[in-house]
Amino acid sequence: MLEVEKLHVRYLTPRGPVRAVDGVSFNITPGEVFGLAGESGSGKSTIAHAIMRLLHPPAVITGGQVHFGGDDVLDMDDDELNEFRWGQVSMVFQSAMNALNPVLTVGEQITDVIDRHLHLPKKEARERAAFLLDLVGIEPSRIDSYPHQLSGGMRQRVVIAIALALNPPLMIMDEPTTALDVVVQKEIMQQIEQLKEKMGFSILFITHDLSLMVEFSDRIGVMYAGEIVELAPAKELFENPLHPYTQGLMNSFPSITGPKVKLTGIPGAPPDMVEPPSGCRFHPRCPHAMEKCSTIVPRLQEIKPEHFVACHLY
């Protein structure tokens, strides 16, 4: 359904171009949850914005393609983009709950999207808004509430209701629950999963919370410094991470059920993306680095069925 191919995005800065996304390829099939994992600054949000065509200068897409259902997203004109956004793909941001308009009721904000795209009579649009609120677990009688009268979790549910308003086949969720406490976070993620089963949409799920990602994704792409370094089904990635960076990530969070192990984390800091390291970008932080790692760029290769890794160890 969604195909991203060799996508390159640069931010043009006075210091030189920041190579935020460097040749990233992946696809998402109907009904699939595809996770993008990686440390802060690895390029996850830039990919999401590129897919939605929401990048503005200093960002420039310098190469690659994005296709949605066969349509060339990077070539769409304004009318096509209007239909594409919300209708085909909607997006829930981390801070979206704070982006609700404080002087409009939640009902007005949901019907606004419905009005603009479906042109339903007022009464029907309001009925659909109430239905959507119910769908995301908010009492439909709260339709005339203002955002400040709702909790953070409820506001985020309203944002999800807006994203579902036109029943799009793909939702991009960029840290959709990060600003919420863990209990509410889990409730909302479970509700999203149920809605997905019911409505059949796919999700591009972005978070740096790897345990949440493993739980809710079908497949995961691990990003490091603008590149996908490993891509595999979630369970396989969790049980058998191959890339030293993924192994480090997996070692950075505790398990509640497994045996007690010392958390090691990943020493060092992500590289400067104006001048990323030569060869494998992870080599300066890698415990297994060999001589060729600093000179030869490892290509993403299928090591086992559906398990891809870019590392000279394999």
Ligand SMILES: Nc1ncnc2c1ncn2[C@@H]1O[C@H](COP(=O)(O)OP(=O)(O)OP(=O)(O)O)[C@@H](O)[C@H]1O
């Ligand atoms: N407006 C900008 N100008 C210059 N560089 C930018 C700009 N926006 C992002 N970047 C750089 O692009 C790279 C990718 O950023 P991006 O926000 O996509 O990463 P991310 O993985 O989504 O991080 P986070 O988890 O913190 O959102 C980073 O190195 C970041 O510093």
